[in-house]
Amino acid sequence: MEIKGLRIIITGAASGFGKEMALQLSKQGANVAAIDCNEKALIELHNSNKNITIWNCNVADNLTVEKTIEDISLSMGTIDVLINNAGIMKNAPLINILSKTDKKHPIELWENIIAVNQNAVFYMSRSVVDKMITKRIKGLVLNVSSISAQGNSGQTAYSASKAAVEAMTVVWAKELGRWGIRSVAIAPGFINTAGTHKALEEKTLEQWIEKTPLRRTGTIEEIVKTVQFIIENDFINGVVINVNGGLTL
Amino acid sequence: MEKINTILVKTFKITNDEATMNLSMNNVARWDSITHMDLIVTIENDFHITLSGDDIAEMITFDAIRHIVKTYIS
Numbered sequence: 001m002e003i004k005g006l007r008i009i010i011t012g013a014a015s016g017f018g019k020e021m022a023l024q025l026s027k028q029g030a031n032v033a034a035i036d037c038n039e040k041a042l043i044e045l046h047n048s049n050k051n052i053t054i055w056n057c058n059v060a061d062n063l064t065v066e067k068t069i070e071d072i073s074l075s076m077g078t079i080d081v082l083i084n085n086a087g088i089m090k091n092a093p094l095i096n097i098l099s100k101t102d103k104k105h106p107i108e109l110w111e112n113i114i115a116v117n118q119n120a121v122f123y124m125s126r127s128v129v130d131k132m133i134t135k136r137i138k139g140l141v142l143n144v145s146s147i148s149a150q151g152n153s154g155q156t157a158y159s160a161s162k163a164a165v166e167a168m169t170v171v172w173a174k175e176l177g178r179w180g181i182r183s184v185a186i187a188p189g190f191i192n193t194a195g196t197h198k199a200l201e202e203k204t205l206e207q208w209i210e211k212t213p214l215r216r217t218g219t220i221e222e223i224v225k226t227v228q229f230i231i232e233n234d235f236i237n238g239v240v241i242n243v244n245g246g247l248t249l
Numbered sequence: 250m251e252k253i254n255t256i257l258v259k260t261f262k263i264t265n266d267e268a269t270m271n272l273s274m275n276n277v278a279r280w281d282s283i284t285h286m287d288l289i290v291t292i293e294n295d296f297h298i299t300l301s302g303d304d305i306a307e308m309i310t311f312d313a314i315r316h317i318v319k320t321y322i323s
Contacts, residue, residue, distance in 0.1 A: 136299060175283065178290045 001140065001231055004029030007076045009069075011059050011124060012086030013052075014041035016193045017144065020220045021083060021227055026052050028228075033072045033079075035059065035086070059086050059120035069127040078135050081231060082128040084121040084165070085144045088113060089199040091154045110157045117161035121168060129172070129181060138180030142230055143169050145187040145240055150249045162187075166240050173238025182237040184230050189244025192217040213246035250315050252295060257311060260288045273310040288314075296322055 008025055012018040013034035022045060026032045032052045036042050042054040053075065057068040073079060090113060094105050125141050132139040148155050149162035165185060172183035190196060190208045196217070197205070209215060226243050230236055254268040261279045263272075274280045280288075289305050292298070292314075298321040300308075308314045 134302060136293075175286070178286055 001080065001234060003228065003231055006030045006080045006231070007033070007078060008081040008083065009033045009035060009072060009079055009124075009128065010083040010085055011035045011120065014038045014045050014054075016195050017188075017191070017220055017223050018083075018085040019045060020224050021085065022052050023049055024224050024228070025231075030081075031076060033076060035068065059124055060115040062119075062123045065120070065123040066127055069124070069131065073131050078137055079128050079131055079139065080137060081140045081142065082124060083142045083144070083227065084124055086120055087117045087144065087146075087161075089146075089155075089158050089195065091158070091199065092156070093154055094156050105156055113157035114161050117158065118164045121165050125168070125172065129176060132181055133176075133179055136179070139182075140231060141169075141172055141176075141181070141183045142227060143183070143185040145169070145185045147187055147189045147242065147244050147247060147249060149187060149240075152249055169240065170238050177237060182234070184236055184238070185240040186223065186226050186230070187240050187242045187244065188218060188223055189242070189247045190217045191223060192219055208247070211247055212244070216245065218243060218245060250319075253292070253315055253318060256288065256291050256295060257314075260284060260291060268311070271310055271312040292318060298322065 003025060008030045010018050010022050010032060013022045014036035015038070018034070018036070022032045022034045026049050033055055034042060034045055034052050035055045035057045037056065037058045039056045042056060046052055046054045055068050055072060058064050090109055092105050092109055096103050121143055129141065143165050145165045146158070146162040148159045149166050151159050166187070169183050169185040176183060189212065190205065205217070209217060223243060226241060230241065254265065257263060257268040258265060261277050261284065263277065289300060293300060296318060300317070300321070304317045308317055
């Protein structure tokens with residue numbers, strides 16, 4: 001698909017990967033609908049590029065998702081690409097022996113991460129793909145996974161949610177290919193974003209950099225370039241593309 | 250409707266004789282929600298038509314398929 005003129009929805013678009021994707025894809029002529037639950041950051045995004053439409057939506061809430069997709073469809077006419085980028089990363093061991101009270105992984109943390117990283121991808125995709133099939137759009141669902149999908153200690157919920165995202169990616173490639181709809185995931189390694197620095201202690205991040213063959217973190221630009229490549233290459237389907245400098249967990 | 254019979258045979262791996270009967274989702278082993286998508290996509294491509302969502306949901310017997318497709322091509 002040629003990026004110019006495409007109608008693209010990006011979740012988690014007000015910061016990090018999502019924001020850069022929105023700005024770059026819009027710059028290349030795509031009509032971008034930016035979804036996020038941070039209204040202030042959305043307004044800032046819109047102020048930096050008036051062509052990007054902004055939609056305040058909690059993607060972990062299905063009713064809100066249904067309404068937002070309906071509204072975006074009415075506004076844009078149709079949807080060619082959905083980028084499921086929204087996600088949160090919070091860490092906890094399965095059993096925290098340092099805790100003096102309940103040592104077990106907090107249930108609310110598990111539910112929160114699964115809701116945002118896994119359920120939201122399901123809610124968004126079912127709503128958008130329904131529109132694609134109804135209008136016979138040969139579109140693309142692009143999911144943002146993580147190297148942690150392979151299982152990273154301290155990240156039970158995060159790893160599980162991203163593994164689920166990768167599984168859904170493959171299922172949808174098999175199910176939707178007959179309609180000409182592709183489903184692809186990217187799995188970034190450690191990328192130099194505010195989110196990475198917030199989620200990891202600096203010494204932990206340094207250890208990961210040492211384990212990375214390229215001895216550095218990736219950049220947001222390298223993620224965005226991968227997204228562009230996937231959009232433009234119509235034969236990529238049902239795979240998870242690792243962007244991790246050669247790091248394997 | 251020979252063309253539809255051919256599609257039914259290929260999609261559901263049934264015999265030519267079975268394709269002429271009025272079988273339904275209930276008695277064709279390979280007919281589920283996934284193969285139904287294959288059926289619809291093949292019909293749309295072969296007949297150059299776009300079926301409505303309601304019609305797609307109604308096409309759960311061979312007779313219904315024949316009847317609905319006819320309304321698009323006549």
